[in-house]
Amino acid sequence: MEATVAIENLRVEYRSRELGLATKVAVRGLSLAVGQGEVFGFLGPNGAGKTSTMNVLLGFVPPSAGSARIFGVDVREPIARQRIGYLPEQTYYYKFLTAEELLHFYAGIFQIPPAERGARVDQVLKLVELEHARKRQLKTYSKGMQQRAGLAQALINNPDLLILDEPTSGLDPIGRMKVREIIQRLKNEGKTVFFSSHELGEVETVCDRVAILHQGELKAEGRVADLVAQHAASLEQVFLKLVGYHPHP
Amino acid sequence: MNTVCSLAKVVVLEMVRRKDFYVLFILTVLLTGTAGSVNLFNDRSIVRYLKEICLLLIWLSSLVMAITCTARQIPMEREQRTIFPLLAKPVTRGQFLLGKFLGCWLAVGMALAVFYFFFGLVSASREQQWPVLNYVQAAWLHWVMLGVVVAFTLLGSIVFAAPSSNGTICFVVSVGILLLGRHLNKVALGLPQPWQSLLYGSYFVIPHLELFDVRDLIIHNWELIPWGMVGLATLYAAAYAAVFLLAAIWVFRRRPLN
Numbered sequence: 001m002e003a004t005v006a007i008e009n010l011r012v013e014y015r016s017r018e019l020g021l022a023t024k025v026a027v028r029g030l031s032l033a034v035g036q037g038e039v040f041g042f043l044g045p046n047g048a049g050k051t052s053t054m055n056v057l058l059g060f061v062p063p064s065a066g067s068a069r070i071f072g073v074d075v076r077e078p079i080a081r082q083r084i085g086y087l088p089e090q091t092y093y094y095k096f097l098t099a100e101e102l103l104h105f106y107a108g109i110f111q112i113p114p115a116e117r118g119a120r121v122d123q124v125l126k127l128v129e130l131e132h133a134r135k136r137q138l139k140t141y142s143k144g145m146q147q148r149a150g151l152a153q154a155l156i157n158n159p160d161l162l163i164l165d166e167p168t169s170g171l172d173p174i175g176r177m178k179v180r181e182i183i184q185r186l187k188n189e190g191k192t193v194f195f196s197s198h199e200l201g202e203v204e205t206v207c208d209r210v211a212i213l214h215q216g217e218l219k220a221e222g223r224v225a226d227l228v229a230q231h232a233a234s235l236e237q238v239f240l241k242l243v244g245y246h247p248h249p
Numbered sequence: 250m251n252t253v254c255s256l257a258k259v260v261v262l263e264m265v266r267r268k269d270f271y272v273l274f275i276l277t278v279l280l281t282g283t284a285g286s287v288n289l290f291n292d293r294s295i296v297r298y299l300k301e302i303c304l305l306l307i308w309l310s311s312l313v314m315a316i317t318c319t320a321r322q323i324p325m326e327r328e329q330r331t332i333f334p335l336l337a338k339p340v341t342r343g344q345f346l347l348g349k350f351l352g353c354w355l356a357v358g359m360a361l362a363v364f365y366f367f368f369g370l371v372s373a374s375r376e377q378q379w380p381v382l383n384y385v386q387a388a389w390l391h392w393v394m395l396g397v398v399v400a401f402t403l404l405g406s407i408v409f410a411a412p413s414s415n416g417t418i419c420f421v422v423s424v425g426i427l428l429l430g431r432h433l434n435k436v437a438l439g440l441p442q443p444w445q446s447l448l449y450g451s452y453f454v455i456p457h458l459e460l461f462d463v464r465d466l467i468i469h470n471w472e473l474i475p476w477g478m479v480g481l482a483t484l485y486a487a488a489y490a491a492v493f494l495l496a497a498i499w500v501f502r503r504r505p506l507n
Binding site for chain 2: 014055058059060061062078079081082084086087088090092093094096097101105106108109110111150153154157163
């Protein structure tokens, strides 16, 4: 069966506009595959190349070499994003819109028939528990509410693949728990979830498999339990070891 | 087309909900209303001058509105990073730009409709007549001209990083064409080579925005322009707007978003 996400020998380079500055290589020869229904954790310290990889998957940055496919479609084709839901790390939405307007707008983008839009909007607002604030502009929302509105927009098209960039970043413990519950629910529904996170405990709880990236290179990939057993250490210790961090005694 | 319309709707909503939009709007309406109600020396011909001033004010306001609103669209999307969740959807960069263009053009069109309607009411109250078709032609050609301005401002917003510099350049270029566009060929003849060829060539390349300035139609209550000519002018503007939009799409497709 074809992988939901297939990345082969991906290389991402950023050319500097300033003379004399070398080209920065963000991702070097990354290959990985995520199967349908998997919750896949994408780990790495800051600057490891996680966001660059996600940017390629979302079509924001073209690969310098190699390829990336979603549902078998090259990520450079806009149609590849028809079955994707994306939640950015920060709440990058039109704050002058209400949650309801934002969701109707995205539903329109996904060509959801007008007759079905209302029901779909109600459904996702209920899922993220924002029904009570649906008529309020997003700028009046708390950080946690904005993040949940973001999750709602990521789910509006009932996606088969969710790409979440640090979904619990900046949330309080209750907010984190709610997001985690939603991911768990999506997993139970058979959705594929590809997410980056710094919260190793959360990754351990939610993910089926993880990939650890460091300086643009894939250091490890596999089931959380296998990695833990293989290194005879907790996921945090495995992570620190693979990224070359040695704590002072 | 659905995608483009959805994007345009959000642009219009944004403009409607922004307060700075209303400042210019209320200012123009107030000045138009005040100028229209002045009765100097009981002279009926003074109405013509007042109409001229009011229309100049409407032209300036609409230009400022079109340029400032359009110039900030792309830089704001990038700065606030709202472009990321949007382009993570099945939206091409071309659709994104077309949506922005349509939204800005429609929003300016709505403002124009209100301006002209209000101005029409004021002048009709003074002149006891309202040649509606003259107003329709003048407003339509004005709006079509603004379509060209919106398109090249959108292109400028991709080329120039700062909205303020783009706005200033587009305003100077628009006003420059409106004032000097029709005289460029004559000015060129008095210049040495290669400036003569350069200026003469640019006379044939620039969009002649001044062709759309038919304020006299309202000021002097002139005969209507043949509708065929209005259609041709519309096609002329559409061709220029299309060229600027295609250039904008071509440049934008090559720009990395990060």
